[in-house]
Amino acid sequence: MPRSPMPAALAATVLLAACATRPAAPPPAANTPPLVTTLSLNGAPAAPVGARLRAMGPAASASRASALPQGADAPRGLFVLDDLAPRFGWASESLRRGATQAAYELTVEPVFGGGRAWHSGVVASSQQVGVPYAGPALVPQAGYRWQVRVRDDRGQWSAWSAPATFEEGLGAAREWPAAWITGAAGAKSLPLLRRAFTLDKPVVRARLYATARGAYALRLNGQPVGDERLAPGWTDYHKRIDYQAYDVTAALREGENMLGAMLAPGWYAGSIASFGPGKYGKEPSLLARLRLDFADGSSQWITTDAAWQAHAGPLVAADMIMGEDHDARRLPAHWDEPGAAGKGWRPVRTLANADALLQAQADAPVRVTETREARRLDRQPTQGATLYDLGQNMVGVVRVRLHGKPGQRVTLRYGEMLNPDGSLYTANLRSAKATDHYTFGHDGTVDWAPAFTFHGFRYVEVSGLDDAPAASDIRGEVWGSDLPETGVLTTSSPMLNQLLSNIRWGQRGNFVSIPTDTPARDERLGWTGDINVFAPTASTLANTDGFLTKWLRDLRDTQKPDGDFPGVAPDPIGIDGGTGWADASVTVTHAVWQAYGDTHVIEENYDAMQRFMARIEAIAGPALSRTHGNYGDWLHLDDKTPLDLLGTAYLAYDARLMAGMARAIGKDADATRYATLATNAAAAFQQRYIHDGRTLSDSQTSYAMAIGMQLVDAAQATRLAGRLAERVHARHDHLSTGFLGTPWLLDALVRGGHPALAYTLLMNTDYPSWGYEVVSGATTMWERWNSLAPDGHFGDVTMNSFNHYAYGAVGDWMFRTIGGIAPAAPGYREITIVPLPGGGLGHASMRLASPYGDIASSWAVDGVHMRGDIAVPFNTTAYVTLPAARIDDVTVDGRPLTAAPGITGARADALGVHFTTGSGVYHYTATTN
Secondary structure (H helix, E strand, O other): OOOOOOOHHHHHHHHHHHOOOOOOOOOOOOOOOOEEEEEEEOOEEOOEOOOOOOOEOHHHHOOOOOOOOOOOOOOOOOEEEOOOOOEEEEEEEOOOOOOOEEEEEEEEEEEEOOOOOEEEEEEOOOOOOOEEOOOOOOOOOOEEEEEEEEEEOOOOEOOOOOOEEEEEOOOOEOOOOOOEEEOOOOOOOOEEEEEEEEEOOOEEEEEEEEEEEOEEEEEEOOEEEOOOEOOOOOOOOOOEEEEEEEEOHHHOOOEEEEEEEEEEOHHHHOOOOOOOOOOOOOOOEEEEEEEEEEOOOOEEEEEOOOOOEEEEOOEEEEEOOOEEEEEHHHOOOOOOOOOOOOOOOEEOEEEOOOOOEEEEOOOOOEEEEEEEEOEEOOOOOOOOEEEEEEEEEEEEEEEEEEEEOOOOEEEEEEEOEEOOOOOEEOHHHOOOOOEEEEEOOOOEEEEEOOOOOOEEEEEEEEEOOOOOOOHHHEEEEEEEEOOOEOEEEEEOOHHHHHHHHHHHHHHHHHEEOEEOOOOOOOOOOOEHHHHHHHHHHHHHHEOOHHHHHHHHHHHHHHOOOOOOOOOEOOOOOOOOOOOOOOOHHHHHHHHHHHHHOOOHHHHHHHHHHHHHHHHHHHHHOOOOOOOOOOOOOOOOOOOOOOHHHHHHHHHHHHHHHHHHHHHHOOOHHHHHHHHHHHHHHHHHHHHHHEEOOEEOOOOHHHHHHHHHOOOOOHHHHHHHHHHHHHHHHHOOOOOOOOOOOHHHHHHHHHHOOOHHHHHHHHHOOOOOOHHHHHHOOOOOOOOOOOOEOOOOOEOOOOOOOOOOOHHHHHHHHHHHHHHOEEEOOHHHOEEEEOOOOOOOOOEEEEEEEEOOEEEEEEEEEEOOEEEEEEEEOOOOEEEEEEOEOOHHHEEEOOEEHHHOOOEEEEEEEOOEEEEEEOOEEEEEEEEEO
C-alpha cells in the first residue's frame, strides 16, 4: 500500500463527521498528569529498546506499507552517533487544556561498553527540543539507554517514558586500523570480496562498521546485511565519507563464518550528470571493521586487510546514470556462504588511505520505501518488447521474475512518458542510457532487481525473452532517503489532492542521499536553487531535519575561499551559483530551524553563512546593488526580472533571516548589524526599483518578491499587489513566474488583498498552471510549465524533466493557507492557525507531526457558515484567525468565544477574528465575512 495521503473521499467523510454539529465539549480534565509519547535524538525519531542497528535478512527490505502519514512510524534501527554531545527531544500529551511543561528529568544509563550514568536532576525548564547532553564523556562503541519524564504547570509528573537507546560509533577519524581493499586491476567486471573467520566461543554482541569509496552491499553467511541502497551515500569523498553500523549478532554461527561484499562505482567513480565517471576516483574500494564481543568478556576485531580475497563478480557494469549489467554466469556459486569453494579467488589489493573524515551517517539512508504493482499496456508498438505501467512517475528500479535459459540476455529500458505512437519516450534522457541488462546463468526462474543504479520512470520496457513476463512479475521498488512523513493536507478538490500527491512524489524521488533533481536524465545534481525554494514545503511533508542538516554539511564543504557557494552540492565539477542558488546556505538553514526549533543547525552553519554574507555585501558594494550569477528567475514564461533586482531582494531577505538566527544563538551585535543591513538593502531596493506603484521590470516575479520578502511596508504592498493583479489579469489570470518568483506569488496576492485571484491561479487547469499538469496526467511536478505543451508535443528535450520539485514550492502556501498551519516560533512552539477558504473548496483537513506533537486543523464551509476543529499540542500556544467580522460571529465548543475555556485574547479587525489557545482540541463555528 503506498505512503500516499488519505484518499479524498475518505478524507471528506472523516472531515465532515469531525465538523458536524455537536454538543459542547465536556469540562477539560483538571488532574490528569501528562504523558510523554515520543522521543527524538538529534532531531530524528528515537528507536525503542531492543531495536537493531541495521536489521538483517529479507524482513529488512519489506515495503513501508503500514507507515503512518504523520510520521509516527518507528525508525528501523538504533542510533549510532559520532556525537559526544547529542541533543534530546520529546513530545507529550495532556487531557487538560492549556497544559505546559514546567520541568523535566532526564536519565542516560550505560548498557554495555563502559561509560557512566547521567541524571539531569529536576530541571525547571519548558525546553523539550534540542536539550543537550551534559553528563560524563560518552564512550566510543558503548551503548546507552535514556528516558525522560516531565512535570506540568500544575505540578503533576508524567510517568517515565518508554526508554530509547543509542550507541556511540567509532568516533570521527581520518583513518581506521584497517585497509581500503578492492579486486584485481583491469578486471572485466566489478569485484566480489570476502573473508572467512572461525568462532569457537559464544558471541554476545557483534557490530560491523563499513563504508566505501563507491557503493557497497554486505553479505554475512549468505544473507544480506542491512537494507540500505547506495551506501555510504553521496558526500565530497575528498573531505568526508560516512560509514554505517550494523548489528550482525544474530547472523553469526559457531564455527566458520563468511563475510562478503559487492562493490560498485557509485557516485565516487561512476558517472556524475553528463560529465562522465571518475570525478572523485577511478575504482571502488571497501573499508570495514567487525567487532566481536564474547561471553567471557573478551573482544576481537576483524578488519579489511590483506587476508581478504577477491573474485570477479557478476556486475559487468553498474552506473547511476547508465544502468546495471548483471551477468549471472559470472557469479560464483554460494560465494558468500561458509565452506564456499576457493577456486578463482585471489588476494585483494590494498589502496592508499582516503585522507577524508570518516564519520557515522547522520541522515536517513536510502531504502526501498514502497513496492508498486505494474500493469501491462494494451498498446505494444515495439516488436519484441513489452511495456508496463507502474502508475506513478517514481524513482528506483523494477524487480522482475524472469524465465530464461543460460546466456539469454534481458533488457529493461525506462521512461517517464510515452511517445504519441505509444512507444517509450527517452529523448529527454540525453546521454543517460537508463538501461539494465540481466544475463541468465542457468535454466529456470530468477527474481532479480538492480542493486547499484536507479532510474526515474513510470514505464518500463522488457525485451529479450521468449515470452513476456506477466504484469504480476513486474514490481516497482521505490527508492529514496527514508524520511518519516509528517504533513498531510486533503481538500474537497480532487485536482488539488493530486497536486499535493505530485509534490510529495517529487520530493520522494529527488531526495536520494541529497536533494537532487531530474532523476531520469543525466543530471541528478544537488542544485542549491531548487532546495532554496522548496525547503519549507519539504520540511512540512517529511522530517528533513537530519537529511537537510547533512546536505548543509555538503554545502559547507563546497564553500569557496571568497565565501561564495556553487550551484550544486556536492560539487565535483565546479558549477557556478549566484542569486537564489548560493543563498540556500542561509535560507535552508533558516527553514530547518523554523521547522524543528533546534538552534544547533544555526550554530553549525553560522561561520559559513557569515562568510557568504560578507561576500554578497562585497558584490553589492556601497550602493547595495547585487548582481550575482546568471540563472535569474529560471524558466519564467517570457517575463524577465533583472538580475540586480533579484540579487538586491535576496540580499535584504538574507540579512533579515540572519538577524533572526544571530539573535537566536545570542549574537546580539551581529543581529543588530544584519537587521540594519536588511533595512538599508530594502530601502535601496525601493529607491532603485519601485516608482509610482510599479517596479521597473513590471514582472510578476518582481512584485511577488517585493511583497513576499517584506521589502516594502503594508501600504506599498497593497499598491504593488494591485499592479501584480493587473499583470496577472493581462495574462488572462495566469502566472508567468519562474523558480524564484513562484514561491512568493500567491502569498503576495493574499498579503496585498487579492486572495480570490491567488485561488484562481491555484485552481486553474489550463496552461500554464499547476492544475494543467494534473489534468495532463502528471503524477510528479514538472521542470517546466510547458514540459508537455497543450498541443501534445514535448518541451525542449535538452532540459525537460517530468520529475522536478521546484514548482512544488507552492505546497508551503497550501499548507499555511488552506491547511492554515504555520510556525509562529521555531519548531512550532508557537503556531499560527489561519485557515482561509477559497477557490470553491468545501472542506480541508491538515495534520502535522511537529517536534511538540501533532497539530491539526480541519474546516468545512456551507454558505457563510464555517465549522472546524483545531488540535494544539502540549506545551505550545496557537494564535488563531478566522475569516469572521465580529467576535460574536464565532463560538467554540458551542459557547461564545469569550466564554469558552482555554480561549484568551479575543479581538476582531479587518483581517478577521483573532484569539489565542493553549494545548487541547477545540471545535469552532464561524459566520464568515
